[in-house]
Amino acid sequence: MKLGTAIFAVGALPSLIQALPTSSSSSSHTGDVLNQIWTRASSAVTSDLNAVKDKTFSHIVIGCGLAGSVVSARLSEDSQNSVLCVEAGSDTRSADNVVHAYSYGDVTSDEEKNFKYPPTANGRELSVSAGKGLGGSTSINGLAVTRPPQSQIDAFGQDIGTGWSWEMLLPYMKKAEKFDPPSDDLKALGADWDPSAHGTDGPVAVGYPSTLYRGEIINRYSEAITNTVGTPHIQDSNNGVQPGVCRTPNTILPGSGDAQTRVSAATAYITPNEARKNLIFLTGTRGERINWDDGSGDAKAQSVRLRQDEDGEFVDVPVSGAVVAASGAIASPVFLQLSGIGSSGLLDDLGITQKVPLDGVGKHLTEQTMSSLGADGGGDPDGNGPSGLIAYMSVDNLFSNSSDVREYVEDNLDAYAQSAVDAGAAVSKNAMLKQFKSHVAGIFDKQEGLVELFADNGYPSDRGGLVWNLLPFSRGSVSASANSAFGNPRVDPRYFSASWDLDVQIEAARAVRRIFQALGVDETVPGFDAGNGGVPDGPQNGDYQGWKEWVLNKFSSVAHPMSTCMMAPREDGGVVDNDFKVYGTSNVFVADASVVPMAISAHLQSFLYGVAELAADKIKDSA
Ligand SMILES: Cc1cc2nc3c(=O)[nH]c(=O)nc-3n(C[C@H](O)[C@H](O)[C@H](O)COP(=O)(O)OP(=O)(O)OC[C@H]3O[C@@H](n4cnc5c(N)ncnc54)[C@H](O)[C@@H]3O)c2cc1C
Known part of the structure; x- marks a missing residue:
């Protein structure tokens, strides 16, 4: 039903008026019906x-x-x-x-x-x-337009019980989309697409802007990611395949050229x-x-x-x-x-x-945390964006000893779940454990993207390496602070309340340092605070304590x-x-x-x- x-919609008005009874006894009913016809x-x-x-x-x-x-x-x-x-x-x-x-x-x-x-x-x-x-x-x-790995959406159905799968949701993602395939000119720069993953009849225009960065630094940056941490080059960030690095499309009006017209x-x-x-x-x-x-x-x-x-x-x-x-x-x-x-x-x-x-x-608020590293040099990116080189890096790309890391994470799941419940950020410890185990399988068995590296130009320096932990285990909460929609809600993301989240963020920052070194660019002080001194380099690309302080002092919300x-x-x-x-x-x-x-x-x-x-x-x- x-x-x-x-x-009734306004279009139905003439026939409806003819059908209305005329006796005075029905006038209040008539009024009700007319009230519902809005012009x-x-x-x-x-x-x-x-x-x-x-x-x-x-x-x-x-x-x-x-x-x-x-x-x-x-x-x-x-x-x-x-x-x-x-x-x-x-x-x-x-x-x-x-x-x-x-x-x-x-x-x-x-x-x-x-x-x-x-x-x-x-x-x-x-x-x-x-x-x-x-x-x-x-x-x-x-x-930016990217999609999660297929296995992650399947896990929402299999592990959490949403009834979702990649096969079931892909047609809906495509229904929304009107993809504009890249021109040969843009393809030569590395803009690519997997036609099976994109819709072409939906309302949301998606494509590569003609202002795509053309400088050779962009492809060198991509190669440095692959050569340094092993994240492979992939064709398309929207077909559910991860880990990978590639140029990524935008919600931008095709043909809008320098105006770079947003599609919202x-x-x-x-x-x-x-x-x-x-x-x-x-x-x-x-x-x-x-x-x-x-x-x-x-x-x-x-x-x-x-x-x-x-x-x-x-x-x-x-x-x-x-x-x-x-x-x-x-x-x-x-x-x-x-x-x-x-x-x-x-x-x-x-x-x-x-x-x-x-x-x-x-409850169960998840919010990702971002650290922004910068470097000077590398050449002219030649264009004005939006920046469209993104890497989804897996746990094996970041940690050399991922089986030990897995053991450490699994040993801590119980404590993470209990702490979320104790803090009023989760309802059920068992449900949290179910979620965390699903993440563990995705991260370690399926090598789903654990960290995003967003390769920026001009922010925070000539080269930007904006990294965030995609799959936080920390859970927070949101609550009204007053009986009014105009009150400021209480928002407590409980960032880094699961210690593993901080480990991921630190390892991501170290990886960006290595990538900058491979690119031959001069790392600016991370966090662009000249007085801070940054995190000195060393055998592990900076010690844990140094990175910990820097991450905690400088991170921001990803707004997700x-x-x-x-x-x-x-x-x-x-x-x-x-x-x-x-x-x-x-x-x-x-x-x-x-x-x-x-x-x-x-x-x-x-x-x-x-x-x-x-x-x-x-x-x-x-x-
Ligand atoms: C700064 C920023 C950058 C981002 N960058 C990207 C990106 O590059 N790529 C990407 O894929 N995603 C990005 N995102 C995320 C993405 O845009 C959001 O996740 C998505 O729009 C959320 O959709 P939503 O419908 O949940 O909420 P929203 O799109 O935020 O819509 C919520 C609406 O509700 C309104 N509202 C709030 N309270 C009330 C009320 N009491 N009564 C009436 N109206 C109310 C708000 O004004 C708002 O219009 C970004 C988000 C932000 C904030």
Whole structure:
């Protein structure tokens, strides 16, 4: 059965009016029906709260970022649905620093277009960034397109129970994609593709920019990675084969040349559908909480409370079908908590009545950690990016004694799991052990990417070696700090609480030093702090203590938060079932990065577009 089939789109108006009864006794019913027919100006994008007052929607989506844009566009393909997507930020689609890929530094420091969620860690103020505005983080991100190894997605199904596999999710990732094959000119530079891995009819344009770096240093950098740590050259970073190093494509408009026009979830899924009469994107507005039906059984969302600013009026908008949380991995669990879904201790503290006891909400946060090393020299990269050389390095690429390393990791799993539970970052020790064992098999048996090396140009020096641990074992948490969508959530990623995560980060930094040495470039002081002195070289490319201090003083967040509303069995701390539906509810879903149960060895967007496409299908099919 489809959701919300009682709602009529504007296109049905003339025949509906003819069908309405004329007797005065039916006038209140007539009023109800007319109330549900909503009219608006030609654009689906508005910041006018009046556009949704006194209206009922079949679906209300909270957050118009990656997942929210996909789900709203797909649900509104059915003219019998009426979809409202609520976005905290504004319509930033034509902002210069959003449009042009080379404005990355500018847009990520633009307060209007970012949430800087404020965690503290290791005595440092470290924020986790997320995009704010239509398209969410895809309107500010680095545009890199890579996908996780096949075995990792299979493991989500086999080990965690999501029902996913590479074979099942690849068609959804392809459905989102419109790949533009590289020209011969770009191919000669090393831009390649595996046609079996790419979609060519989807809304999200992906390809290699004509401004691709052409300098010979880029291929030398790639060869230095292969020759130094053994990461092989691969054809394509999107066909599920790892480890490997290659040029990587971007979400960039084909033919946009020097303008390097960004393709975001907003330009791909909102702009082409703006004329739909059954779709509204309401900007500058936050989803505060769900109001519930009084009936018994699974909790049923009746309306969603919205607000435009901290002192603004509350507006309750009725929903006949489903509510979809798509506010990202930090804000979606907060929206559920403010709605009374979560653990009783937290909700009691906030003065919120518990509707659904669900301890996993906001737990299991995974966030990756990045260290940026720099070097001067190597020659002109000849181009202006975006940088597109990425290596996924395996444990064998990084550690010479990986069987000893495995033993060390396995010996510590119990302690890591217990510490996550003790810190309130995980619900079940056994579930954590299940996740960690899955990671161990992926890392050691399947040689999945353990570290990403993002080869940058011009940041932090002529050559950049930005490295991050892709598969952290540390787990953190997110919780509302006040009974308001305008409160700052408490975000505690518990970086490096699993000691292995620090070992990986240190080994990655050492590997970059060796690669720079092979390239013959002059390593600048890691962390570009002249007073710091860096980490002196030595037989092991710098001693453990030196690297430890440097990593802890200089690391930053990668801005890839995940897993705070995991898809997993409820007893394992799962928040959504395999249909993306929140346990204990009949019509509330989560569709964004929160549902991914563990970190992945890739940039997130290509994978998340596939997950959101899958979520849209599941929500369409749900009763
Ligand atoms: C700086 C940065 C660089 C990145 N670089 C890359 C990259 O190069 N390649 C890649 O693949 N991935 C990259 N990513 C990651 C990727 O873009 C995100 O993982 C992805 O967009 C997450 O999708 P989402 O739907 O979960 O959340 P988002 O896309 O972040 O969308 C969430 C939306 O919800 C809105 N919102 C929040 N709270 C509320 C509320 N209460 N009410 C209403 N709306 C709300 C937000 O404003 C936002 O629009 C990057 C991310 C960042 C932040």
